[in-house]
Amino acid sequence: MKNVSASLVSGQYVHERAGDVLVRDVMDKFIAGVDVKHSTRLAYKSAIKAQITPRWGSVRVADVTPSAVRAWLVDMQRGDPDAETKRGRQGLSTGSARKTGRILSMALDVAVQDRLIRENPMRHVRLPRESEARHGMSLTSDQLHALADAMPTRGDRTLTLTLGYTGLRWGEAVGLQVRSVDLDRRRVHVRRTYSEAGGSIREETPKSHEARWVPFPPFLVTLLREQIEGKSPDDDVFTSAQGGPLRGTNWLPRVLRPALERTGVPDAAQRTIHDLRHTYSTLAIHAGANVKQLQKALGHADAGITLNQYSDVFEDDYAELGDRMEPRAYSVHSAEVET
Secondary structure, eight states: OHHHHHHHHHTOOOOTTGGGSBHHHHHHHHHHHOOOOHHHHHHHHHHIIIIIHHHHTTSBGGGOOHHHHHHHHHHHHHOOTTOSSHHHHHOOOHHHHHHHHHHHHHHHHHHHHTTSSSSOGGGGOOOOOOOOOOOOOOOOHHHHHHHHHTSSSHHHHHHHHHHHHHOOOHHHHHTOBGGGEETTTTEEEEOOEEEEETTEEEEEOOGGGOOEEEEOOTTHHHHHHHHHTTOOTTSBSSOOTTSSOOOHHHHIIIIIHHHHHHTTOTTGGGOOTHHHHHHHHHHHHHTTOOHHHHHHHHTOSSHHHHHHHHHHHHHHHHHTHHHHHHHHHHHHHHHHHHO
């Protein structure tokens, strides 16, 4: 009785039958209560169905051990030659295995909070190392305008230049409403995004749930004015031919990559829509944007994210600092000599 009382006081009390709850029930509780965007929830559900439930669904939560989890993480990456799907035979990438492990860990945290187990066994498991992120490939200003000129429609041309000169994420750009375009002050107000997942498109808040405004160069005023002409304030600025939201999964292979090939951009088949965001960042840094300005424009939650992603561009720009300062330094020195 003393041990029970001490456990209650310390918050470590677990009913002796609590560990009989199955992992699948814990996963159901987790997915019902997790506060994430629709696309993230779908990704969680997919990983649970494909990887977690087959291995852990019928296992008692009390029987999940660190050693068993480690073996599972290795097996996921190794693959199964007898699996029905190609992905199952090849195994998961390091990044996918890491994300799947994190989902199990978050669900087991729920089990701890509900006092089904005293400790999350994942605390003693080192997840696979994060795979090296793909570095974005930026276009030069000349390449960006040549790409825009190669677009099949004026709407596609304006969208390309908007992406390249504002750095908006795809969902933010196609979710942009007419009321959010301020032509007088030359800026767009980003307050919603379209999320494309599971075959459907949903309206959501921007990443990090924070609205922001982003300035754009004067030449875009004419193009955006033509784009929104005749539309109501609640209409989307960019739409499909049928008037609905544009899908990135269609626009990338059918519009962007063919236009890249026509303009002779290297590695056209490997380019993504996100490379236009990287293009914006590179152009902005070369135009004198500092880390805080770029963070605000890109909608990053922390300036460290911006610096980590674009440190190479800042480094290149820093290397040219001496050249940019030389004319001014020379003129000041001359003035001092003459006086």
